[in-house]
Amino acid sequence: MTEPLTRPAPAGSIAAQALRRRTFAVISHPDAGKSTLTEALALHAEVIDSAGAVHGKAGRKGVTSDWMEMERARGISITSAVLQFSYRDHVINLLDTPGHGDFSEDTYRVLAAVDAAVMLLDASKGLEAQTLKLFDVCRSRGIPVLTFVNKWDVPGREALELLDEVEQTIGLRPMPVTWPVGIAGDLRGVVECATGELRRYARTAGGATKGEVEVLTPEQAAEQEPLYTETVLDELELLREIGAGFDEDDYLAGTATPVLFGAARHGVGVGRLLDALVDLAPAPAPRPDAEGTPRELDTPLSGLVFKVQAGMDRSHRDRTAFLRINSGRFERGMVLTHAGTGRPFATKYAQAVFGQQRTTLEEAFPGDIVGLVNAGALRPGDTLYADEPVQFPAIPSFAPEHFAVVRAKDAGRYKQFRRGISQLDSEGVIQVLRSDRRGDQAPVLAAVGPLQFEVVTARLADEFGAPVSLEQLNYTVARLTDEAGALVLNKESETEVLQRSVDGALLAVFVNKWRMETIRRKHEGVMMEPLLAGAVDR
Incomplete structure (x- = not known):
C-alpha cells in the first residue's frame, strides 16, 4: 500500500510537524466494540502493557478511555476521551466518542476537532441507526471515513453483504484493504488484498495482551489454509472485477x-488498522474560520475548544478544556486571546492527555489536542489565538427533547447545588434553562436523551456533594423565540418560555409538535425557529 502523497517540508517546521499528526475519532452504534477497539489500538501501539476489560466481564478493570465511575459500572462510554501517543514516528491523537445516542452532542463536538474517522461496524448487525447519524455528521464536515468491521470472531453476516449495505445505504464505495478468511464466527486470519499475504493471529485471553502475528506469503497460505484457495482467491478476484480497489483520492x-476486518476483542486486525490510519488518514490541513477563509498551518497559534471536562483528577477537582490546535506552534506558558471576549488566557498548565492520565506538555502542533487545566473561562466552541485574530465556527447545540426540573434534596447544600449546576452547564453536559416563574432554586434541565439526567444526578452527588431530585416535564419540542414571542407564548397552555443560561437564548418548549403547530397557526408571525444551525438534528 502506498503512502499518501505529500509535499516535503523543512525538518522541524510547523508543516513538517503537522505531517506527523493523525487526529481521528472512532464512531459507532452502542455495543459495536468501540472502547474495546480504542484500548486495543493503544495496546498495539505499545503505550500500555495490557488492555482493560471487555465490557460485561466482571472483576476486570475498565478501559483506559472509560474513566468515569458510571462508565465502568454500566460498561458504556458516556463521555468522549482523548488518547495521545506516538507510533511509527507519528503523533496519534485518538478520540474515543460516546456510542449511545443520548450523548450524540458530545460526539458532534469531537467531530469538530478531527481530520478523519473510523466507522466501526458490528459484523452481525452492520449499519445501525446511531452509526448512520454519525456518518451524516462526517459527511457534512467533509471528514474521510475508514471502516473497520469488528466482531468477526462471532457469527454474523457475509462480508460481501456488509459491503453492499454500506454502499447502498450511505453511498460510500467500499474499498477492502483486508479480507477475512473464514465466515464470521470462524475467523482463520486476514488477507492483505493488495499482496495476497495472509496474517494469522495468536489470540490472547480476552485480548488483554498483544498476540503474535504470523505472516504467510500467498504460496504458503495456499499450502496451509484450505479456505485460501477454496474461497478467498475467488472473492479477491470478484473484488477486482467490480473495481473495489483502493483509491486515495476517493477516500x-x-x-x-x-x-478492514478483524476482532478487536482478540486483537485481530487491530495493528493493521493502526498502520492504515498512519498510511491513509490525512494529516492536518488549513481549517476555515467563521468567514470560510482557511487558516494556514504556519500562521500564529490558533485553536478550537471542543470539550470541557471537570473531575478527571479527583484529588484536585480541576477543570480541563480540550483545545484542538489548528495552526502555529503551541508553547506552554504562552498567553492567548479568547476570541469571544478579547480577554487573555494563560496556558501555564498545559497537558498531554491519555484517558485519565495527564502529563505536562511543553509544545504542540496542528492536529494535537492540548488539555488546558483550570480553564474556568472556556466553553465548547470557544476560539483561542495568538497575534492574528481569528474566530472559528461555533459548535451549535442540539435541540433537546427531554426536560426535567432539578432541585437540591438538602437545602443546606444549596451553595454546592448551584455551583454544580453551573459547572455542568458550562461543560455542555446538560442545557440549563431558567425562568422567573420557576425561580433559581428549580432550574429546568434540557437534554438530548434521558441518560444525560443520570449523569447529572450522579455527578452532582459524587463531585459536589449535592444530591438532587428530578421532576420530569412533559415537553418534547423546543424552538427559539424572542421577547415579543415570549409574551405571547407564555399565555398559552402546554407551552412555556425559558431562558438558556449559557447564551441567554429564549427557548419555547411545547408538549409535542402538534401543539406547537396549533400555536403557530394561531399566532402567525411569532418567532419559533429550530435551534440547530449546522448540526444534524435527531
Whole structure:
C-alpha cells in the first residue's frame, strides 16, 4: 500500500510537524466494540502493557478511555476521551466518542476537532441507526471515513453483504484493504488484498495482551489454509472485477471508504488498522474560520475548544478544556486571546492527555489536542489565538427533547447545588434553562436523551456533594423565540418560555409538535425557529 502523497517540508517546521499528526475519532452504534477497539489500538501501539476489560466481564478493570465511575459500572462510554501517543514516528491523537445516542452532542463536538474517522461496524448487525447519524455528521464536515468491521470472531453476516449495505445505504464505495478468511464466527486470519499475504493471529485471553502475528506469503497460505484457495482467491478476484480497489483520492474526497476486518476483542486486525490510519488518514490541513477563509498551518497559534471536562483528577477537582490546535506552534506558558471576549488566557498548565492520565506538555502542533487545566473561562466552541485574530465556527447545540426540573434534596447544600449546576452547564453536559416563574432554586434541565439526567444526578452527588431530585416535564419540542414571542407564548397552555443560561437564548418548549403547530397557526408571525444551525438534528 502506498503512502499518501505529500509535499516535503523543512525538518522541524510547523508543516513538517503537522505531517506527523493523525487526529481521528472512532464512531459507532452502542455495543459495536468501540472502547474495546480504542484500548486495543493503544495496546498495539505499545503505550500500555495490557488492555482493560471487555465490557460485561466482571472483576476486570475498565478501559483506559472509560474513566468515569458510571462508565465502568454500566460498561458504556458516556463521555468522549482523548488518547495521545506516538507510533511509527507519528503523533496519534485518538478520540474515543460516546456510542449511545443520548450523548450524540458530545460526539458532534469531537467531530469538530478531527481530520478523519473510523466507522466501526458490528459484523452481525452492520449499519445501525446511531452509526448512520454519525456518518451524516462526517459527511457534512467533509471528514474521510475508514471502516473497520469488528466482531468477526462471532457469527454474523457475509462480508460481501456488509459491503453492499454500506454502499447502498450511505453511498460510500467500499474499498477492502483486508479480507477475512473464514465466515464470521470462524475467523482463520486476514488477507492483505493488495499482496495476497495472509496474517494469522495468536489470540490472547480476552485480548488483554498483544498476540503474535504470523505472516504467510500467498504460496504458503495456499499450502496451509484450505479456505485460501477454496474461497478467498475467488472473492479477491470478484473484488477486482467490480473495481473495489483502493483509491486515495476517493477516500479523501469522502466518496469511498477503505474497509478492514478483524476482532478487536482478540486483537485481530487491530495493528493493521493502526498502520492504515498512519498510511491513509490525512494529516492536518488549513481549517476555515467563521468567514470560510482557511487558516494556514504556519500562521500564529490558533485553536478550537471542543470539550470541557471537570473531575478527571479527583484529588484536585480541576477543570480541563480540550483545545484542538489548528495552526502555529503551541508553547506552554504562552498567553492567548479568547476570541469571544478579547480577554487573555494563560496556558501555564498545559497537558498531554491519555484517558485519565495527564502529563505536562511543553509544545504542540496542528492536529494535537492540548488539555488546558483550570480553564474556568472556556466553553465548547470557544476560539483561542495568538497575534492574528481569528474566530472559528461555533459548535451549535442540539435541540433537546427531554426536560426535567432539578432541585437540591438538602437545602443546606444549596451553595454546592448551584455551583454544580453551573459547572455542568458550562461543560455542555446538560442545557440549563431558567425562568422567573420557576425561580433559581428549580432550574429546568434540557437534554438530548434521558441518560444525560443520570449523569447529572450522579455527578452532582459524587463531585459536589449535592444530591438532587428530578421532576420530569412533559415537553418534547423546543424552538427559539424572542421577547415579543415570549409574551405571547407564555399565555398559552402546554407551552412555556425559558431562558438558556449559557447564551441567554429564549427557548419555547411545547408538549409535542402538534401543539406547537396549533400555536403557530394561531399566532402567525411569532418567532419559533429550530435551534440547530449546522448540526444534524435527531
